[in-house]
Amino acid sequence: MLNSLLAACNAFKEAVTSTFIVDNRYQIFLTGIQNTLLITVGALAVGVVLGVLVAITRVYYLQYGPYSFWKSLGRFLKTGRIEYLSQALQKLVNVFLGAYLTVFRGTPVVVQLMIWAFVVFSRTNELVVAIIGFGINSGAYVAEIVRAGIMAVDKGQTEASRSLGLSGLATMRLIVLPQAFKNILPALGNEIIALVKETSIAGYIAVTDLTKAASLVRARTFDAFVPLLFVAAVYLLMVLLLTAVQQKIEKAMRTGDRR
Amino acid sequence: MQMQKTSNDKAIEVQGLRKSFDDHEVLRGIDETILRGEKVVVIGPSGSGKSTFLRCLNLLEKPTAGRIWVHGEEITSRKCKVDDLRQKMGMVFQHFNLFPHKTILDNITLAPVYKKIMTPEQARQKACDLLKRIGMLDKADTYPNMLSGGQKQRVAIVRALAMNPEVMLFDEPTSALDPEMVGEVLELMKELANDGMTMVVVTHEMGFAREVGTRVLFMDEGVILEQNSPAEFFAHPKNPRLCDFLSKVL
Secondary structure (H helix, E strand, C coil): CHHHHHHHHHHHHHHHHHHHHHHHCHHHHHHHHHHHHHHHHHHHHHHHHHHHHHHHHHHHHHHHCCCCHHHHHHHHHHHCCHHHHHHHHHHHHHHHHHHHHHHHHHCCHHHHHHHHHHHHCCCCCHHHHHHHHHHHHHHHHHHHHHHHHHHCCCHHHHHHHHHCCCCHHHHHHHHHHHHHHHHHHHHHHHHHHHHHHHHHHHHHHCCCCHHHHHHHHHHHHCCCHHHHHHHHHHHHHHHHHHHHHHHHHHHHHHCCCCC | CCCCCCHHHEEEEEEEEEEEECCEEEEEEEEEEEECCCEEEEECCCCCCHHHHHHHHCCCCCCCEEEEEECCEECCCCCCCHHHHHHHEEEECCCCCCCCCCCHHHHHHHHHHHCCCCCHHHHHHHHHHHHHHCCCHHHCCCCHHHCCHHHHHHHHHHHHHCCCCCEEEEECCCCCCCHHHHHHHHHHHHHHHHCCCEEEEECCCHHHHHHHCCEEEEEECCEEEEEECHHHHHHCCCCHHHHHHHHHHC
């Protein structure tokens, strides 16, 4: 019994050495961690900026619209009033944004990534393509999160602000968005955590992320156990850290609320 | 009361006001003139359109048809600058709508400072004066969630006053308050009335209508069915639906 336990420990020690020490294979994992973080942060930056812009545009249209493109265009041609042209353009933009949201939330990220890498940007650095691909995909989800957060703010707030004479823009900036923030943060935090894990498919377009690193090492050592379990543990650690930060932020925001 | 009906004296004029929400017509042709300094109280059953009527006056609701003038300026015309109009009209809501992420002081000074009608120091001074008037200066740096309903509504009134409006619109200001707090809010509104403010008040508080109102309007199903001085209105109602309504609420 003891012999087989000792044998198992030795085998494990062998596997770990082979996975990390031999040929400095730990460096592959380091590259993997670095790339995973880079993609996550980059995609987040792209996604949040994109998502917020899309959300605010859609919220504005939802408040004042809906418009018919042809009717508005017709009115513009008849009267020459800019507001009708603006209405027609708004309709156009919002149909386009609707399509963006539908397509990018309705297709798998991995397929989107491969289209970006093999069809669109065939000559660009893969890491950049990954950031763009994940960023645009995230943007669609963030847009819906932000939109929901904004629309969850009590309508009375907007009414009170507009009644005081504040413009729509000022109202959004000073009154609505600060309050929407509290609604958005939990869902956004979840999206970030999901993104970290989503990046694990970057290997499909030849980016050495953390998961791909495990595959590369596995190919060389013929041992699947150590690299995969290690990588899983790293992902878990990242997620736990992010979750802790998210909970801290949510707690801090709650101190203002009535008990 | 004899009123000079020159256009200078008309605070608000409404002609043929109609408002529909999709297929439902809520306002079915309202004609009304409100003179400077009047305190017009609008009463009626729920669904009668009184809140919608009030909200059309500062264009929170966009009329489907009809024209409205405020101090001689047609607000239903395309040229009307809505934000500038709303600066001149203060509105007080049933559910207060104070900004929860700002202190009481910031709630009051936000609009005047942003719209640059006062410097921050002037706004602060004015806010403190107004808070002193309602005996809440000590609450200046607290947040709305620490206040009672009556306090919140009084702050809301003061917030609207900080913009130096010419007309104050009240949409059922006491309907969401516990009974013991209704009085303090009505008191403040009475003071405002005595200072000469033009007021349009939608309310169920008949006592207020009697004491402070210069004219009482009864609305039902989107039209004004009867209006009179408070004394006449309550003592000798003529419209049968008004009689019915009053018998239920008085």
